[in-house]
Amino acid sequence: MSKISFKNDYSEGAHPAILSALSETNLVPQEGYGYDAYCEEARAMIRRECDLPEADIYFVSGGTQTNLLVISHLLRPHEAVIAAASGHINVHETGAIESTGHKVCTVPTPLGKLTTDDILAVLTHHTDEHMVKPAMVYISQSTEFGTLYSRRELSELSAFCRAHGLLLYLDGARIGSAVTASGEDNPSLREIAALVDAFYIGGTKNGALLGEAIVFTSRRPDNAFLFQIKQRGAMLAKGRILGIQFATLFRNGLFYELATHANRMAAELSAGIAACSYSFLYPSQTNQIFPILPNSLIEKLSTEYDFYVWQSVSPDSSAIRLVTSWATPPENVAAIIHSISSYRH
Amino acid sequence: MSKISFKNDYSEGAHPAILSALSETNLVPQEGYGYDAYCEEARAMIRRECDLPEADIYFVSGGTQTNLLVISHLLRPHEAVIAAASGHINVHETGAIESTGHKVCTVPTPLGKLTTDDILAVLTHHTDEHMVKPAMVYISQSTEFGTLYSRRELSELSAFCRAHGLLLYLDGARIGSAVTASGEDNPSLREIAALVDAFYIGGTKNGALLGEAIVFTSRRPDNAFLFQIKQRGAMLAKGRILGIQFATLFRNGLFYELATHANRMAAELSAGIAACSYSFLYPSQTNQIFPILPNSLIEKLSTEYDFYVWQSVSPDSSAIRLVTSWATPPENVAAIIHSISSYRH
Amino acid sequence: MSKISFKNDYSEGAHPAILSALSETNLVPQEGYGYDAYCEEARAMIRRECDLPEADIYFVSGGTQTNLLVISHLLRPHEAVIAAASGHINVHETGAIESTGHKVCTVPTPLGKLTTDDILAVLTHHTDEHMVKPAMVYISQSTEFGTLYSRRELSELSAFCRAHGLLLYLDGARIGSAVTASGEDNPSLREIAALVDAFYIGGTKNGALLGEAIVFTSRRPDNAFLFQIKQRGAMLAKGRILGIQFATLFRNGLFYELATHANRMAAELSAGIAACSYSFLYPSQTNQIFPILPNSLIEKLSTEYDFYVWQSVSPDSSAIRLVTSWATPPENVAAIIHSISSYRH
Amino acid sequence: MSKISFKNDYSEGAHPAILSALSETNLVPQEGYGYDAYCEEARAMIRRECDLPEADIYFVSGGTQTNLLVISHLLRPHEAVIAAASGHINVHETGAIESTGHKVCTVPTPLGKLTTDDILAVLTHHTDEHMVKPAMVYISQSTEFGTLYSRRELSELSAFCRAHGLLLYLDGARIGSAVTASGEDNPSLREIAALVDAFYIGGTKNGALLGEAIVFTSRRPDNAFLFQIKQRGAMLAKGRILGIQFATLFRNGLFYELATHANRMAAELSAGIAACSYSFLYPSQTNQIFPILPNSLIEKLSTEYDFYVWQSVSPDSSAIRLVTSWATPPENVAAIIHSISSYRH
Structure with missing residues (x-):
């Protein structure tokens, strides 16, 4: 036994509804590389769900892939990302961010959550061109410790980042669990979407075979991100399989x-x-x-x-x-x- | 219409047998990251199929990802890869190889096929430390033009590479079509496996939802390649979905x-x-x-x-x-x- | 003998006037890293010489270093640089540009000089996100073959690049020889400065111990380039030795x-x-x-x-x-x- | 005033003896790129000084350049370097090491000095392919805090690294000050050379205009490092100016x-x-x-x-x-x- x-x-495959959807659509020919009808449908659903009618949305395979794509896309070569020492990008991605050339500036935190004081300390320490330039804050919701930023905490981080010209990026590998957690303080998907510059909605850890939905909220990147996806080997020929899964997940609140x-x-x-x-x-x-x-x-x-x-x-x-x-x-x-x-x- | x-x-999803296999195994809990029983089974099948009992085999999502992983893993920073100008890595990968720091040295070819003379010309041109050091030859079978290296042509390339200390790597995005093509001169999977240092067996373009099987034939890398897969964002949490597909493809000759x-x-x-x-x-x-x-x-x-x-x-x-x-x-x-x-x- | x-x-050291200047200033304490008075003086002289009162000017050690700094600084990760196949960055820099992640798109040319038709052919070939995006044109004056772009040829390239949103960067390792060459068609330093986005004035091959002056002409980068210089190991603690040399070279027309x-x-x-x-x-x-x-x-x-x-x-x-x-x-x-x-x- | x-x-230029040597040799034609007679002479002197007749020695311009060259040359892509949190590579190199793709694993230390316990803690934490693989230890002598590893401390680090398959690399930007410090416990240049795998002898901070001598002690790399030097833009055309300076520094104990x-x-x-x-x-x-x-x-x-x-x-x-x-x-x-x-x- x-x-x-x-x-x-x-540990398991996918929710049965996802397998059904893959079967039902299986022989319908579609464009490759994410230009298919299912990806379009899923993007529309997520835009509605996030109340972000203009958001740019991309589907890729996994969390580390997502993190390295978004971070290396948004930072210039000398810029760095601030993270909790326990952050997934610092601990469990085999140096994926550094592999794209960027330093991760870390802060020890008791609960896996950054505060504005933590960030300010990093900014204060980095004074000139002999040090990297912190330009982004990375947080996870829920965190690697299962904890959550409250609505107020996330709002404070967001305001602080905007005031200091920092991008705020949220790793949503377990955002499903975060937005459905009990308690009245937890920010919803829409609230998160309104407070960060980019985030992703994790599918792999919430019933999909694979797949994360990257959402750029506050500014519309040109199609440069598509080049980035392709260049890093993250573009699936049969992009449809990601669209089908997310459309299934966001249909009827699954x-x-x-x-x-x-x-x-x-x-x-x-x-x-x-x-x-x-x-x-x-x-x-x-x-x-x-x-x-x-x-x-x-x-x-x-x-x-x-x-x-x-x-x-x-x-x-x-x-x-x-x-x-x-x-x-x-x-x-x-x-x-x-x-x-x-x-x- | x-x-x-x-x-x-x-343009379509997967062969129905693959969807069935995904469904049948769906709720069996498995280790993540490619340590599941299905990946093990698929590796064993491919080893048999290639007559390479010691081969190291890894499953990843797509062809560009495979190429950048294998090439950046096997080359040192100053080393370059030789390819036909029409090679996928030179034309259609958005500079993925260069993105990992390596130059692609190209040769124009009428039919997408490199000859030993082509390679020798590149070697002769690269004389000292002011130029990159060509250390690998990249070929595709079938090529981007649908053409094939004959058994003799591939053997000559292989002998030449071994004589000159070059690694020979074969892009098998369409290796299925190559090894089943009509004609008596076409090398079989086993023959290819015996002649190259690394290659991959393309699943995406031969009936899988996604997936390529990377085969290292001639030397047994330590588990460094696993680190590389993770670092580049190519490791699937549910690695099982790649193992299940390849096991299905190689069961009964599908x-x-x-x-x-x-x-x-x-x-x-x-x-x-x-x-x-x-x-x-x-x-x-x-x-x-x-x-x-x-x-x-x-x-x-x-x-x-x-x-x-x-x-x-x-x-x-x-x-x-x-x-x-x-x-x-x-x-x-x-x-x-x-x-x-x-x-x- | x-x-x-x-x-x-x-093959030799420096012009004697440079050694004298190094001796005369030797014990005057100065700020490090290019913030010294001599660098400031040399920048002012070069700005006057180029008739570019607002130009950003940086001094570094050598030509390959300059090329990799400028190109990797101005390009985004998926962007590529177009060069003659004989261009120094393609042949004699050991893949330095690729080492920073960027593809060099090359065109064979009989005399080492790119034409607008050459560039147009590259642009036409690169159609979508499956290929790199050409975003810069690299030329050398004089070229690696000792030839020169005429005033008209350089003007045409410049107009073409501006019309197509391409940056024009000129490698001036031998710009001294170029601007003093006989013939009425050769563009002067000022004319070059007015036509390109960035270039460098080679000191090493024109009498300095070492040193190249990087000039950004058409747009004022923030001090991000200083971070880049430091990050790539190109910032000299005693930056004064570059400033002293360029000040000597541009004093009295040496x-x-x-x-x-x-x-x-x-x-x-x-x-x-x-x-x-x-x-x-x-x-x-x-x-x-x-x-x-x-x-x-x-x-x-x-x-x-x-x-x-x-x-x-x-x-x-x-x-x-x-x-x-x-x-x-x-x-x-x-x-x-x-x-x-x-x-x- | x-x-x-x-x-x-x-803050100053060079010791006058160095300027004299540059003047005296100025018009003697020499091979470029470090193949000149002065570099050869300096290498021979340093080999004698270190009692390492087989050492590979290279001259480059500065400390950050040296660190990024050595570290990126000796590590494979997924490998990381362990350093004190106060280490120059972690704080004051604008992410140069990360820029070459490698993570710096840091440990807070009261005096800028790593202990074997510090290193062991990092090793223990890094268990599998989801994390980087620590493969090198970076120390500075003297440290960024002016402190010194004693002979015993350095011996312990060396023995620990060899036992655990870690490379030991010593940043000698101020090694001159270290080996001439008062006290009987301080390791000499020869003792350091016998205990580490690679180190450098800082010239810039001890009287040279610029220049660091990289010494590989424990294994003889092929000429791959020359490719690396060129690729990173660190090869001086007039390499002689580095050789002349180091020959002057090591002649008569200057x-x-x-x-x-x-x-x-x-x-x-x-x-x-x-x-x-x-x-x-x-x-x-x-x-x-x-x-x-x-x-x-x-x-x-x-x-x-x-x-x-x-x-x-x-x-x-x-x-x-x-x-x-x-x-x-x-x-x-x-x-x-x-x-x-x-x-x-």
């Missing part, structure tokens, strides 16, 4: 429904673990949670469940990362809660 | 079957056009043909059919490119032959 | 005097060789000449003189390159003419 | 003599300031010192002296950086000590 996985949100399910599973998991009197490394309302458990318990759990051990917290305990997704069945959640509860006695 | 398309071999169909459609098209006494710009046995037609006929055809006008041949005539694929129905071929035949009267 | 050298124009001498030596050499009834590969009015000589004569000459054999012209004859400089003594010219004349008998 | 400068060690003078001036400065009961931010035995002074005193000093204010230490006090050089006259040291002493009363 294989283990039950809480390792990530991309995108939100899937993310809501993942959040609900995570919330049940959190509640069950908290009921066992365990605490959490970060406060998360999204589909990644980081309970702190005794190492002995972690060892037992790992015989039946797949997950990452995140970091050591004390000699006897560690935080683990548990991730839920659109595909997580409630019984898996119940099972692991049961195990945690049983093992501790 | 929309036009009948002979524009390319990626890969060859699809390419054979495309070639047969092209051969019928060629025969029909030749029967109308038109000639061809290049001699092609593969799924791209380049008939030379009167401009007036081209104009009429273009009202009903989609295709590229390739180049002007005389004031009154031009070569067009017609491409067939696994999805081309025989009736489309019959239709355009009928149209060509009718229009000329 | 060592050979007499006609190999290049950088720059023109040195180049005029080099041209005069080359003209005498040409006349002497022509008097022996030998012809030339290219018509040159500058300090590089390319006589075609019998191979047997070349062999004899090479025992006493240093020079490059440029290319084979017939089975029995080759063109050689002879270069003169500010340091070439008339007796060396007389000596080689005498040798050529003697050997042929 | 201009201010007395303690701003840096590159290199050590100049550095010893700078250190002695700094030691006098330190003693004088300490005698006024001020303390220092870092313990320095080299030519950079960092006294902590009252802000009011700093303000007064700044009317007569040039220096950098390094960082705020308390609301009322800051550390300043005072740098001495081969050209610092003892009377300048006496003057500033007198001023500090006077102002505090």
